[in-house]
Amino acid sequence: MKELKILAVLVVIVLVGYIGIEPYAKHVMHGTIPPPDFSYLDLPKFEPVGDPKKGRELFKANCSSCHSLKADGIEAGMDKKTAELSFHVVPPDLSNVATIIESHFLANFIRDPQTATKNPKFAMPPMGYLTNDQIGNIIAYLKSTAKKELTGKEILHDACTRCHSVKYQKIPAETSQEHLKIYLGKIPPDLSLMGRAKEHEYLITFINNPQVLLPGTTMPRLGLTKEATETLVAYLDKIADPYKEQRKKIGIWVLIYMFIGVVLTYAWKRKIWKNIH
Amino acid sequence: MRFIDWLDERLAIRQLIRIMMTEYYVPKNINFLWSFGVLIVLMLVILIISGLFLLMYYKPDANLAFDSVNKTIMMDVAFGWIFRHVHAVGASIMFLVLFIHMARGIYYGSYKPPREIVWITGYILFILMSATAFTGYLLPWGQMSYWAAQTITTLFEKIPVIGPDLVIWIRGHFIVEDPTLTRFFALHVVFLPLLLIVFTAIHLYAVRIVGSNNEDGEPIPKEEKKKKGIPFWPVFMAKEFFVMTVFLTFFFFLVFFHYEFAMDPINFIPADKLQTPPHIYPEWYFLAFYEVLRGFFFSQNLGLIAFVLSMFIAMFLPWLDRSPIVSGKHRPLFQIAFWIFVIDFVFLTVLGKLPPTGLYAWLGLIGSIVFFGFFLSLPIISKIERKQLERGGDKQ
Amino acid sequence: MENEERMEENSQGMSRRDFLLYAMGAWATVGVGYTLYAMYKTWEPLPEVLAQATVKFDLAQVKPGELKVISWRGKPIFILHKTQDMAQCPERTIAGKYTVVIGVCTHLGCIPNWEADRKIWHCPCHGGEYDACGINIFGPPPRPLDIPPFKLEGTVIVLGEEGPEYKKMIS
Numbered sequence: 001m002k003e004l005k006i007l008a009v010l011v012v013i014v015l016v017g018y019i020g021i022e023p024y025a026k027h028v029m030h031g032t033i034p035p036p037d038f039s040y041l042d043l044p045k046f047e048p049v050g051d052p053k054k055g056r057e058l059f060k061a062n063c064s065s066c067h068s069l070k071a072d073g074i075e076a077g078m079d080k081k082t083a084e085l086s087f088h089v090v091p092p093d094l095s096n097v098a099t100i101i102e103s104h105f106l107a108n109f110i111r112d113p114q115t116a117t118k119n120p121k122f123a124m125p126p127m128g129y130l131t132n133d134q135i136g137n138i139i140a141y142l143k144s145t146a147k148k149e150l151t152g153k154e155i156l157h158d159a160c161t162r163c164h165s166v167k168y169q170k171i172p173a174e175t176s177q178e179h180l181k182i183y184l185g186k187i188p189p190d191l192s193l194m195g196r197a198k199e200h201e202y203l204i205t206f207i208n209n210p211q212v213l214l215p216g217t218t219m220p221r222l223g224l225t226k227e228a229t230e231t232l233v234a235y236l237d238k239i240a241d242p243y244k245e246q247r248k249k250i251g252i253w254v255l256i257y258m259f260i261g262v263v264l265t266y267a268w269k270r271k272i273w274k275n276i277h
Numbered sequence: 278m279r280f281i282d283w284l285d286e287r288l289a290i291r292q293l294i295r296i297m298m299t300e301y302y303v304p305k306n307i308n309f310l311w312s313f314g315v316l317i318v319l320m321l322v323i324l325i326i327s328g329l330f331l332l333m334y335y336k337p338d339a340n341l342a343f344d345s346v347n348k349t350i351m352m353d354v355a356f357g358w359i360f361r362h363v364h365a366v367g368a369s370i371m372f373l374v375l376f377i378h379m380a381r382g383i384y385y386g387s388y389k390p391p392r393e394i395v396w397i398t399g400y401i402l403f404i405l406m407s408a409t410a411f412t413g414y415l416l417p418w419g420q421m422s423y424w425a426a427q428t429i430t431t432l433f434e435k436i437p438v439i440g441p442d443l444v445i446w447i448r449g450h451f452i453v454e455d456p457t458l459t460r461f462f463a464l465h466v467v468f469l470p471l472l473l474i475v476f477t478a479i480h481l482y483a484v485r486i487v488g489s490n491n492e493d494g495e496p497i498p499k500e501e502k503k504k505k506g507i508p509f510w511p512v513f514m515a516k517e518f519f520v521m522t523v524f525l526t527f528f529f530f531l532v533f534f535h536y537e538f539a540m541d542p543i544n545f546i547p548a549d550k551l552q553t554p555p556h557i558y559p560e561w562y563f564l565a566f567y568e569v570l571r572g573f574f575f576s577q578n579l580g581l582i583a584f585v586l587s588m589f590i591a592m593f594l595p596w597l598d599r600s601p602i603v604s605g606k607h608r609p610l611f612q613i614a615f616w617i618f619v620i621d622f623v624f625l626t627v628l629g630k631l632p633p634t635g636l637y638a639w640l641g642l643i644g645s646i647v648f649f650g651f652f653l654s655l656p657i658i659s660k661i662e663r664k665q666l667e668r669g670g671d672k673q
Numbered sequence: 674m675e676n677e678e679r680m681e682e683n684s685q686g687m688s689r690r691d692f693l694l695y696a697m698g699a700w701a702t703v704g705v706g707y708t709l710y711a712m713y714k715t716w717e718p719l720p721e722v723l724a725q726a727t728v729k730f731d732l733a734q735v736k737p738g739e740l741k742v743i744s745w746r747g748k749p750i751f752i753l754h755k756t757q758d759m760a761q762c763p764e765r766t767i768a769g770k771y772t773v774v775i776g777v778c779t780h781l782g783c784i785p786n787w788e789a790d791r792k793i794w795h796c797p798c799h800g801g802e803y804d805a806c807g808i809n810i811f812g813p814p815p816r817p818l819d820i821p822p823f824k825l826e827g828t829v830i831v832l833g834e835e836g837p838e839y840k841k842m843i844s
Contacts, residue, residue, distance in 0.1 A: 003308050010377065013623060020627030021561050022538055028631055029556045168348050189546065193347055197545040240545070243351075243358050250359070251533025258526040261700055265519040268693040272515035276305070276507060330715055353721065355714035518697070 033201045036208035038226040043108040043116060046132070048139040055141025058134050062127060063094070071095035071145040080174070087123040088183035090162050090174045098142035100155050105223030106142075107135050117220030118211050123183065152235020155228050160191060168192035169239055184218040195233070195240030203233045294510075297485075302506030303513045304491035310381040311489060312520040313374055319521060320371045321477070325470065327364040330357075335416065337462035339455035342418035343547045359532075362540070366532045368410050369539035372562035374524075375403055383594065384615055386603040387490040393595040395487060398480040400592040405473050407563070407588075412465040414560065415458060419544030424557045426461070427453045432570075435581045452550060494603025556632070564629030565622050565648075571633045572625075572645030583645060590652050597652055600659035601666060610658045618651035727833035729826075732771055740787050742776065745832045749776035749784055750821060751794070751807070752830075759792050759805035764842065765817070766806070768825060774807040774818035785818075794818070 065077035109116040113124040165173040210219040336345040350357040388396035415426045449456030570584035625644045728745045735754040753772040783798035794803040802811035807818035824836030
């Protein structure tokens with residue numbers, strides 16, 4: 001009984017200390033992470049509708065000098081090297097862009113990328129001269145070419161690896177470091193271990209709207225859909241911690257094993273101490 | 278059986294077993310807190326073995342260290358992640374066990390005559406373990422590793438006259454850099470573990486000579502050992518095994534399911550010399566001392582002196598507390614001081630992780646003063662108790 | 674053990690070799706066993722090492738009379754495009770005209786040098802010599818240079834995999 005009392009005192013002290021330095025201190029330091037907003041309603045409302053065929057022509061006339069669309073066999077007018085020299089970043093292929101980016105955001109983005117991404121230095125020039133109908137047609141076209149289901153790795157490729165490398169997956173950043181430095185002011189962090197360095201919720205909100213968590217960052221808001229963000233972050237978590245499942249499985253077996261040990265040693269202790277007092 | 282006889286003739290193992298195990302008596306009136314010494318040895322063994330396997334793949338080079346830990350060991354080596362989890366969580370839990378072991382020593386007066394050497398070697402072991410943990414923490418070369426080393430080595434700058442040069446000498450560079458990493462590596466894997474083993478041996482030897490203390494702090498003369506004690510083997514160890522398995526269950530639960538407290542997420546970002554993370558803090562076991570450093574927020578020098586003092590003052594307990602009553606169990610005044618000290622230590626630990634602003638800064642100051650207050654109250658409590666004894670005359 | 678009898682005097686609880694002690698021993702053995710297994714696994718070659726286990730090489734890039742040395746599993750592989758004036762040996766010749774051997778002397782593991790004028794390999798350590806087929810013709814080497822396991826895919830040789838040609842050659 002006396003020993004249980006001592007144990008209880010120990011447990012209370014350790015728990016109070018633990019709660020203080022882990023949950024409580026973290027709460028004070030980081031606050032609560034604001035929830036993500038996938039509606040992007042800070043931008044003017046825009047329901048893009050249109051005709052994919054007209055969109056294709058518009059795409060070729062307005063976009064394809066920089067962007068390729070490999071799903072439809074459209075090559076970019078300039079190669080990656082030239083694009084890098086003029087924009088300091090490689091323009092993406094747009095085959096699947098309509099699946100990963102929310103369409104209301106995409107429409108606003110085409111009209112005014114700097115406002116939509118909250119990055120005044122965003123490389124793509126504003127296409128304000130396009131009418132709403134034209135933008136609607138282009139988006140209808142982009143939707144027609146896009147694969148409906150994308151894996152986390154594909155989303156990572158379309159959304160992140162133009163600037164970010166993922167060293168441990170042997171994925172280099174598409175844009176060279178010297179140009180990224182000019183474009184973003186620094187080399188963006190490698191994403192190999194982001195899933196372990198940052199909490200799941202943090203990554204979701206950060207990708208959704210970087211300025212909320214890191215004011216002044218040059219990372220643009222990308223306007224990813226909820227599904228794309230979640231698939232992407234799940235992928236980042238997985239590559240950062242590939243043994244999560246194994247760890248749980250082994251952990252449970254080890255605990256079962258230890259529990260047997262506790263029972264055995266307790267029985268032996270009882271036996272030896274039976275006659276001592 | 279023959280082999281045992283053969284060995285006995287040459288090594289006197291029967292006698293050895295008798296002296297060390299079956300006829301080594303431990304007092305009867307001790308509780309499971311006395312098991313923590315063996316738990317420390319257990320943790321040390323676990324740390325050395327897991328460390329050895331990490332060492333086989335770790336690369337002490339500023340360009341390679343981070344990837345060798347986070348890619349090679351954590352992802353490529355089969356079960357490499359278990360060894361790292363065990364080593365990281367093990368280091369953290371080692372300090373929990375050390376603190377409990379030391380608190381037991383303080384509460385039951387285990388530092389009093391004739392056990393001063395036990396206490397001092399034990400305290401040296403604590404300092405050595407702190408140094409081992411600190412040098413080891415730099416090795417993964419993550420953001421937290423780097424900035425912890427950067428700030429703590431900067432402390433030496435405040436030493437008058439030689440300070441600035443000393444810092445550069447310690448680092449081998451103007452900032453924490455590759456030479457710092459390689460020398461910390463050498464200290465962490467060879468020098469400090471060797472010292473730890475040597476001092477552990479002295480510590481255990483000293484315990485064998487003077488015998489374990491007990492709850493009532495009563496000395497047990499040789500003749501009474503058998504009557505008032507229990508043999509180390511098998512009786513004491515039977516209990517010890519039970520405590521060990523319970524402890525290891527808790528330990529492995531942390532290793533597999535709850536390791537974040539020992540493996541800070543920020544340390545999964547590679548060291549960046551040009552960018553300090555928004556919040557930096559030491560591992561939890563240094564937080565109380567760190568808070569003493571920050572507690573005297575109005576004077577950096579005072580803070581530094583207080584910090585050094587806080588790390589070493591407990592070593593002088595045998596001379597601060599000269600009360601003839603050994604165990605805290607029979608010292609009401611001491612008990613009050615002790616529990617205030619324990620609460621204050623937890624309080625400082627929590628504050629150490631919070632940003633040192635506004636109210637927290639003032640609370641840190643109060644906590645730091647209370648910390649030293651405990652040690653300074655001991656001579657006074659001793660005097661009062663001595664007088665009470667003289668007046669009452671009822672000895673323990 | 675005899676000292677157990679002594680223990681009996683000291684403590685009343687421990688008299689016979691008891692079942693619990695054995696059970697605890699068995700329990701600990703299982704734990705130590707698994708720990709040793711994990712330790713054993715950590716010493717196995719890493720994925721990046723295993724990735725070097727197979728190497729592809731296009732034989733067509735070796736000109737007649739030329740010797741190319743490539744690395745496979747850390748060892749040098751000699752690839753010699755043989756000409757008529759060299760030693761002939763259909764049973765050791767790959768794709769009709771190539772000698773492909775592991776360039777490690779079968780005596781004590783040195784790497785022999787190709788002497789183009791004599792058309793032989795000469796080992797610098799103990800003077801062993803091999804002809805253009807890799808067969809030992811002089812000195813201490815006990816057997817010809819080893820042929821690495823290979824598979825042919827057209828003119829491309831895949832080192833590290835056993836194809837039908839290799840199996841025929843070693844049988």
